[in-house]
Amino acid sequence: MKLKKILCQVGLIVFMGAAIGLILRFPLLSEYGAGEFLREDAVSEEYPGILYITLAEAEDLFSTRSAFFIDSRQADLYHAGHIFGAVNVPYGADDTDLLLADWERPLDETLVVYCDGEECRSSVLLAQMLYDAGFLDVRIFFGGWVEWLGAGLPVEGDYAP
Amino acid sequence: MLRNRILIRVFSLIVGGLFIWAGILKIIDPLDFARNVSNYRVLPPKLSLVVAITLPWIELLCGIFIIIGIWRRASALLISLLLIGFIALIGITIIRGISVDCGCFGTFSRKADFILMAQDLGMLLLSGTVFFKAKQKLPIR
Numbered sequence: 001m002k003l004k005k006i007l008c009q010v011g012l013i014v015f016m017g018a019a020i021g022l023i024l025r026f027p028l029l030s031e032y033g034a035g036e037f038l039r040e041d042a043v044s045e046e047y048p049g050i051l052y053i054t055l056a057e058a059e060d061l062f063s064t065r066s067a068f069f070i071d072s073r074q075a076d077l078y079h080a081g082h083i084f085g086a087v088n089v090p091y092g093a094d095d096t097d098l099l100l101a102d103w104e105r106p107l108d109e110t111l112v113v114y115c116d117g118e119e120c121r122s123s124v125l126l127a128q129m130l131y132d133a134g135f136l137d138v139r140i141f142f143g144g145w146v147e148w149l150g151a152g153l154p155v156e157g158d159y160a161p
Numbered sequence: 162m163l164r165n166r167i168l169i170r171v172f173s174l175i176v177g178g179l180f181i182w183a184g185i186l187k188i189i190d191p192l193d194f195a196r197n198v199s200n201y202r203v204l205p206p207k208l209s210l211v212v213a214i215t216l217p218w219i220e221l222l223c224g225i226f227i228i229i230g231i232w233r234r235a236s237a238l239l240i241s242l243l244l245i246g247f248i249a250l251i252g253i254t255i256i257r258g259i260s261v262d263c264g265c266f267g268t269f270s271r272k273a274d275f276i277l278m279a280q281d282l283g284m285l286l287l288s289g290t291v292f293f294k295a296k297q298k299l300p301i302r
Contacts, residue, residue, distance in 0.1 A: 009235030010242075013226065017219030025191060025214040032210055052196035057262045142196070 047131050051139045055151055058112055058141040062153070067110040072126040073145070081157035083114065083148055091115075091122035091129075110137045117146035169295050172287040176240055177228035179284065183266050184221030187213070197264025201254055201273075219243075227291065237292035244285040251278045 022029070053061075061067035062083070069086035071078045078088040111130055115123040127138045141148075149155060187194040195213035199206055220243070227236035247265070251273045254261055263273040 006235045006238060009232045010239045013222050013232065013235060013239055014219055017222045018215040020222075021188075021215040021218040022211075028191060028214065029210070032207075051200050051261065054193055054197075054262060 047128055047138075049131055049136060049138060050127050051137075053112065053139045053141050055141070055143045055147050057139075058114075058143070058148070059151070059153060061110065061112055061139075067112045067139070068105065070111055070113045070126065070130075071145070072113055072115045072122040073120070077116070077145075079157055081149065081155050082145065084154035084156045086114075089126060091126040105135075107134050108136050110139065111135055112139050112141050114141040114144040114148070117142070117144040120144065165294060169291055172291050173227045173230070173233065173237075176237075176284055176288045176291065177224040177226075180220045180224030180227075180240060182224075184217040184219075184224060186266050187217035187264075188221065191217070194264055197262055200259075200261045200264075201250060202257075202259065203250065203253070227288075234292055234295050237288045237295065240288040241285055241292055244281050244288060248278055248281045248285070251281070 062069065062085075069083050071082045071086045071088045072091045073082075073088070074090045074093070075088060078086075078090070082088070111127075113123045113127045113130065115121070123140050123142070123144065127140050130138045191210075191213045194217065195206075195210045198204060198209040198212050204212060219239070223236045223240050223243075226232050227240065251263070254273045255275070255278075259273075261273050263277055265277070
């Protein structure tokens, strides 16, 4: 009887938590329902090898030198400023395929692809290309350049913070 | 008896505090947490978002309730169940060879590995103790 009461309380806590979350984040769910994140979902479903990483993870991979960073933005933005040591593979440029074809990097290397930040999608598209090209560990740093720069992490380029 | 009561309060405070902290960090950035959930490759993306929106609030409520002593046993049970789930998930992730950020404490998260498993086991010990020991009617002094 007592256990039943406790289980009821457990159910109530779960219900309250879920209700508060769903009510407060209803706009986010609406955006989702409207297809705002469909592209992202498509990546997760079609490319299970691609991971999304946070700033902390990107920083960790950077400081331990355990990943190769790729900037998927256009060349002028890359030259203005980019993550220290990152190479530029501008997505959508005429020579994107050529750039990848010339690469002689091991396929099991950890690659971190980024673009400007949450709003851009070139990192996702380039990550898909890399995955299709046979790279096994491709990660997308969604925070991108904006978040990296904002955190005061090492950068290089013409831009002087 | 008094020592028991103090011990339960201390355990509740530790576990509750950690759950409140974990909950708040995830509530702040649900999309980030949704990505973490999705990275485990256990749930479909749609469900990952729903989990990312609801789970932090459940954690937060559990943390608050266990500390202030309302429905303490129920909160301890729910926290224990969540921890068992997290431990199983980490185990599965290690076996599958997926290197993933645990997502447990927002940007303060660490890798889902054996150390994290041990930490969760430690917390499970505390929450389990609260659940089993708090049932004894403690004298009010």
